[in-house]
Amino acid sequence: MRQAHSEELAPLAPPLWRQLQACAGALQMVLEGKNHSHALAAVAPALRPAAQALLFAVLRHWETTQAVRDLLVKRAPSAPVNALLCTGLGLQLLGADAMYPVHTLVSQLVEAAKHHPKTRAQASFINACVRRFLREEKTLMNQALQGLSAQWNFPLWWIKRVQRDYPNDWQSILQASQQAAPLSLRVNRRKIGRDALQQQWAEQGMLADAVGEDGLVLRQAKPVQAIEGFAQGWCSVQDTAAQLAVPLLIKGLQVRHGDRLKVLDACAAPGGKTAHLLEYADAEVWALDIDVQRCERIQENLQRLGLQAKVVCADVADTPTWWTGQLFDAILLDAPCTASGIVRRHPDIPLLRRESDLPALVKQQKRLLDALWPLLAPGGRMVYCTCSVFRDEGQYQIDSFLARNTRAVLRPSPGHLMPSRAANPSGLLDNAVNSFDGFFYAVLEQRNADV
Numbered sequence: 001m002r003q004a005h006s007e008e009l010a011p012l013a014p015p016l017w018r019q020l021q022a023c024a025g026a027l028q029m030v031l032e033g034k035n036h037s038h039a040l041a042a043v044a045p046a047l048r049p050a051a052q053a054l055l056f057a058v059l060r061h062w063e064t065t066q067a068v069r070d071l072l073v074k075r076a077p078s079a080p081v082n083a084l085l086c087t088g089l090g091l092q093l094l095g096a097d098a099m100y101p102v103h104t105l106v107s108q109l110v111e112a113a114k115h116h117p118k119t120r121a122q123a124s125f126i127n128a129c130v131r132r133f134l135r136e137e138k139t140l141m142n143q144a145l146q147g148l149s150a151q152w153n154f155p156l157w158w159i160k161r162v163q164r165d166y167p168n169d170w171q172s173i174l175q176a177s178q179q180a181a182p183l184s185l186r187v188n189r190r191k192i193g194r195d196a197l198q199q200q201w202a203e204q205g206m207l208a209d210a211v212g213e214d215g216l217v218l219r220q221a222k223p224v225q226a227i228e229g230f231a232q233g234w235c236s237v238q239d240t241a242a243q244l245a246v247p248l249l250i251k252g253l254q255v256r257h258g259d260r261l262k263v264l265d266a267c268a269a270p271g272g273k274t275a276h277l278l279e280y281a282d283a284e285v286w287a288l289d290i291d292v293q294r295c296e297r298i299q300e301n302l303q304r305l306g307l308q309a310k311v312v313c314a315d316v317a318d319t320p321t322w323w324t325g326q327l328f329d330a331i332l333l334d335a336p337c338t339a340s341g342i343v344r345r346h347p348d349i350p351l352l353r354r355e356s357d358l359p360a361l362v363k364q365q366k367r368l369l370d371a372l373w374p375l376l377a378p379g380g381r382m383v384y385c386t387c388s389v390f391r392d393e394g395q396y397q398i399d400s401f402l403a404r405n406t407r408a409v410l411r412p413s414p415g416h417l418m419p420s421r422a423a424n425p426s427g428l429l430d431n432a433v434n435s436f437d438g439f440f441y442a443v444l445e446q447r448n449a450d451v
């Protein structure tokens with residue numbers, strides 16, 4: 001079955017040289033440390049879908065592109081020239097998957113250089129580089145692919161960590177992380193049944209496969225605004241691995257006091273899992289996040305879906321500032337992490353992350369776990385998750401938590417889910433089409449005081 005991808009080009013695209021310019025502008029921003037969403041927000045709306053498709057393709061070949069560029073260029077070019085040259089080289093590397101005939105690409109790249117004041121003077125230099133690559137591709141590629149980073153398109157520290165964490169599966173994990181992701185949606189069961197929506201879409205020729213309890217994965221991606229029911233809140237975009245959080249937290253959980261479950265979504269923005277919680281269970285949900293702007297996104301998302309939570313902007317570990325003293329039946333801790341599991345949808349992550357980010361994040365995850373655990377009612381349940389494949393942020397974090405909290409019990413849990421077929425022994429999701437992101441889940445229960 002062919003998976004179509006959300007970043008595919010719109011049929012009526014603007015001229016290629018303008019798309020290349022837009023892609024290079026966004027790439028330059030990513031190289032300056034901005035994430036891809038931020039960088040693409042600066043692109044004119046008409047060019048954005050095409051610029052995203054090109055940018056993602058270039059980012060997925062980033063380390064090879066750099067290695068080839070270093071062989072072609074003696075002195076570092078200016079930032080705008082470098083971004084345009086790397087855009088051209090990155091797209092040339094696509095080979096059989098090329099979006100455009102290679103000669104069209106080369107001539108349009110030169111056109112793009114000539115049309116911008118910051119690259120105009122270097123148009124012949126860019127032309128010479130990409131044409132030399134065309135002539136000497138085999139030799140240059142042989143040289144460029146000597147290094148592990150260029151072979152796998154990840155920084156060396158990242159490759160070594162995945163090798164160490166998964167000695168048998170590291171290649172398939174890295175490879176799957178560089179594939180485009182399908183468009184996965186979660187059906188809002190409060191508004192419409194999953195089967196009914198699947199049927200309705202099928203009647204309009206939009207085919208989708210059911211995954212998990214509430215998921216539909218489109219076979220042919222579309223802009224969300226063009227999906228029937230999206231504006232009415234019948235569905236939301238959410239990866240199928242992320243859709244496991246709420247059933248793991250809520251299924252089989254008993255209401256202890258009052259008439260509804262009292263649930264804390266501890267790191268909630270932009271509210272994907274908050275919304276799922278409210279769709280799935282009759283619960284009083286507290287949604288906390290430290291980031292004011294991202295808290296606004298929670299409100300917007302809930303509004304579209306017709307749902308309500310108590311949204312609080314706070315450092316969730318600083319409990320005296322927000323906690324009323326009432327224990328929670330369930331706590332979801334979707335902790336900040338390296339996001340090393342979601343590279344399929346965020347191919348800028350390997351370029352933006354530094355190895356030194358990891359210890360700080362691990363420390364922060366530990367701080368959040370330790371601060372929130374006492375807020376759980378006896379017999380209550382906590383789900384700790386991260387969208388990371390690194391064991392330091394998953395299994396090892398939970399191993400050390402269990403060692404220092406003897407009242408915590410680990411229930412049967414998915415553990416590390418991988419964006420590849422080889423490393424998913426849990427059987428929780430069918431990953432035959434590599435249709436989900438890398439994630440970690442641990443389901444923890446508080447032993448009753450009288451046990």
Ligand SMILES: C[S@@+](CC[C@H](N)C(=O)[O-])C[C@H]1O[C@@H](n2cnc3c(N)ncnc32)[C@H](O)[C@@H]1O
Binds near residue numbers: 267272
């Ligand atoms: C992985 S994202 C959460 C995604 C969200 N659960 C969803 O499904 O849409 C992690 C979030 O943690 C928030 N965060 C980080 N440190 C925090 C803290 N100390 N207190 C509260 N939120 C925090 C970040 O602002 C970010 O929005």
